[in-house]
Structure formats: C-alpha cells, structure tokens
Amino acid sequence: MSTPAGFDELIHPATRLSVVALLATTEWADFAFVRDSLSLSDxxxxxxxxTLEEAGYLEIRKEGGGRKRRTTVRLTDRGRTAFDGHVAALRAIVEGAAHTAAEHGQRRHTAAEHGQRRQTEVAR
Incomplete structure (x- = not known):
C-alpha cells in the first residue's frame, strides 16, 4: 500500500498530532493552555x-521576563497546510480500507456478533 499524498510523518506521532490539532482551532494559544489541555509536562x-518550530509549522512568541514571561504559539500557514493535508491523507486511508473491504464482500461486525463468533470458535 502506498502512502497517500499529504501524509506527514512529522505531524503523525500522537503527541504532535494533538498539539497541531489543538492549535488549528486557535489563532494564538498560551503554552499553559496547550500543556494543560493535552496533559503534558512542560x-x-x-x-x-x-520540533514543529524547526519544521516551520509553528511560531513561538515569548513576551515579558522573569516570572511574568508568557509563551504563546500558533500554527504558521505552512503548518496549517501540512495539518490539513495530513488529515486528508488519514481520511483517504480510512476510506480506502472501507472501499477495499466492501469490494471483497467484507462487512463490519458488531461487538455482539464478534463475541458470538468467538464463543462458537471456543466451543469447537
């Protein structure tokens, strides 16, 4: 299977994907807001x-000094484009799998059906 266009290895790890997804919903976000929202350590x-800043995917702004220092972050246009492309690629993967299963007469089993099949297999 080939990787769909737009799939971004840099964004894909769960923590980075969560950061970028959160930032995609805001203009600027406080460091503390992102940290607390995602339950991450500083x-x-x-x-x-x-890592995301080095790739040009976000901008970090530090204001003030000492204990009053405030850090805010935002997605750059490049970061937003990469995130949108990655989401589209993930959708393509999911839709492709569903299409392939449908072509081969496969269907999703409910949890109850799966449990029944499992009990039948064990009973054999």
Missing part, C-alpha cells in the same frame, strides 16, 4: 513545539 511540550 519539558514534553517544549520538545514537541521545538
């Missing part, structure tokens, strides 16, 4: 933000 979030 160091874990800093590492992910730095």
């Amino acid at each position: 160091s874990a979030l800093s590492k992910q933000l730095h």
Whole structure:
C-alpha cells in the first residue's frame, strides 16, 4: 500500500498530532493552555513545539521576563497546510480500507456478533 499524498510523518506521532490539532482551532494559544489541555509536562511540550518550530509549522512568541514571561504559539500557514493535508491523507486511508473491504464482500461486525463468533470458535 502506498502512502497517500499529504501524509506527514512529522505531524503523525500522537503527541504532535494533538498539539497541531489543538492549535488549528486557535489563532494564538498560551503554552499553559496547550500543556494543560493535552496533559503534558512542560519539558514534553517544549520538545514537541521545538520540533514543529524547526519544521516551520509553528511560531513561538515569548513576551515579558522573569516570572511574568508568557509563551504563546500558533500554527504558521505552512503548518496549517501540512495539518490539513495530513488529515486528508488519514481520511483517504480510512476510506480506502472501507472501499477495499466492501469490494471483497467484507462487512463490519458488531461487538455482539464478534463475541458470538468467538464463543462458537471456543466451543469447537
């Protein structure tokens, strides 16, 4: 299977995907808001933000100094384009799998059906 156009290996890890998805819904976000929303430590979030910033996917702004220092982040146009392309690629993967299953006469089983099949197999 080939990887769909737009799939972004940099965004794909769950933590980075969560960061980018959250930032896609805002203009600017406070560091503390992102950290708390995603239940990350300061160091874990800093590492992910730095990686995304190096790729040009987000901008980090630091204002003030000392204990009053405030860090805000936002997606750049490049980051927003990468996120939109990645989401489209994930949708293509999911839709492709559903189409392939339908072509081969496969269907999704409910949890109850799966449990019944499992009990039948065990009873054999």
